Amino acid sequence: MPHHATDGADDAPVDVTPLVQLVTPTGERIVEPDNAGDLDHAAYAARVAHLTGDDLRAMYRDMILTRRFDDEATALQRQGELALFAQSMGQEAAQVGPAHALSRQDVIFPSYREHGMLHVRGIDPVDRLRLYRGVDHGGWDPAEFNVNVYTLVIGSQALHATGYAMGVQRDGAVGTGDPARDTAVVACFGDGATSQGDVNEALVFAAVNDAPVVFWCQNNQWAISEPTxxxxxxxxxxxxxxxxVPSVRVDGNDVLACYAVMAEALERAHAGHGPTFVEAYTYRMGAHTTSDDPTRYRERAEEEYWRRRDPIDRLAALLRAEGHWDDDWSAALDAEADALGETLRAGVRALDGPPAATMFDHVYATEHAQVTAEREWFARYESETAQAAGAEEVAR
Structure with a gap:
């Protein structure tokens, strides 16, 4: 079982299992960790030593805009504009940090709440919500962004990612030494998905084939209403x-630690040395989805404990401590977040469903006789229905 102690300031249980942490919850760089176990703290710290103040501010910006995206999408669902929404509030560091470590050719297979990763990859915020509005099965071109569409079937993306990684391997796109060619694949899933057969099967295939895949598990401690x-x-x-599979736990609320751990895992995958399993230990500050009520299974004290460890506040404290904070820059970022909110509200409300006939467009990669026949039947059905409706209107 994980070893627990108490945090003196909060008198709350704390999991003290060794994990990679580079910045404290109050924003100080860690020089000599108390809870590193056998982890090479200096090696992880070296992986972020090149990051400049501008790099840290870029991460902070992405986390702020991801949080605003969450807030606006939640409000849109409450107003009936979205059928459902899954927040990532509290998990921004566990998404933005690793996304910044990726090379452009690396491919992400997300679950359904990796909004921060999609933001970093440049996917339009409105397109991210097409699935949740029910007007599209995806919302973006996976080939354009090297990001697969959101996956609602829990854990299935781990198998998809592993199969894709095995293909990358067989295409000779790992171990070449060319940083613009060597490719890694990232499978994102939550703690609950680790109980699914698909994830375990993916680990088997990845391990025995040395597939260049990083299993990025965001342990937000609640698989819907069940604790880890x-x-x-x-x-x-x-x-x-x-x-x-080489495995490590990282502080998922520490954006620099998440960056460092992902950088190490990517280095292994790019070089052809196989998979890595990462547990990003974080917390779901909101509900599982907008259909969930976490007050029925979580204590308020637990939520408050983690709110005081907000990953955005941690990075803000680091920026201030190291002289990278600027009030004018912060104000401009607030204005950018407001503009994002306006764009999202207008864009989502303007989304209409596609023509019904598009359901036949991507069933198979090539033309299929049965699908062609069904498309033609459906076209006749729509035409005859429209003619009947027109005749009825004339008769009135």
Whole structure:
């Protein structure tokens, strides 16, 4: 079982399983960690040493805009403009940090709440909500952004990612030494997905094939209404070890630590040295989705404990401590967030469903006789229905 102690200031249980952490919750760089175990803290710190103040501010900007996207999308769902929405509030560091470490050719297979990763990849915020409005099965071109569409079937994307990574491997796009060619694949999923067969099967295939895939598990501690303690008797990163996959736990609210751990995993994958399993230990500050009521299964004290460890506040404190904060820049960022909100509200409300006949367009990669026949039948049906409706109107 994970070892727990108490945080003296809050008198709340804290999981003290060794994890990679580079910045404290109050924004100080960690020089000599108390809870690193066998982890090479200096090596991880070296992986972020090149990041400038501008780099840190870019991460902060992406986290702020991701949070605003969350807030606006939640409000739109409450107003009936979206059928559903899954927030990433509280998980911004566990998404923005690793996304900044990726090379452009690296491919992401998300679950359904990797809004921060999609933001960093430049996917239009309105397009990210097409699925949640029910007007599209995806919303963007995966080939354009190297980001697969959102996956609602829990854990299935881990198998998709592993298969894609095995294809990358067989195409000779790993271990070449060319940083513009070597490609890694990232499979994103939550703690609850680790109980799914698909994730475990993906770990088997990735391990025995040395597939260049990073399993990025965001442990937000609640698989809908079930805590992680009901999912596993050991810290989740140790599940990867059971399959022979190098595994590590990282502080998922520390954007620099998430960057460093992803950079290490990518280096291994790019070089052809196989998969990595990462458990980003974070917290879901909001509901599982907008159809969920977390007050029925979580204590307010627990939520407040984690709100005081907000990943955005942590990075803001670091920026101030290291002289990278500027009030004018912050005000401009607030204005940019307001503009994002306006764009999102107008864009989502303007989204209409596609013509019904488009359901036949992407069933197969090439033309298929049965689909062609069904498309032609549907065209006749729509035409005859329209003619009948017109005749009825004339008769009135």
């Amino acid at each position: 303690t009901r999912q596993s008797r050991v810290p989740l990163y140790r599940r990867g070890e059971g399959f022979g």
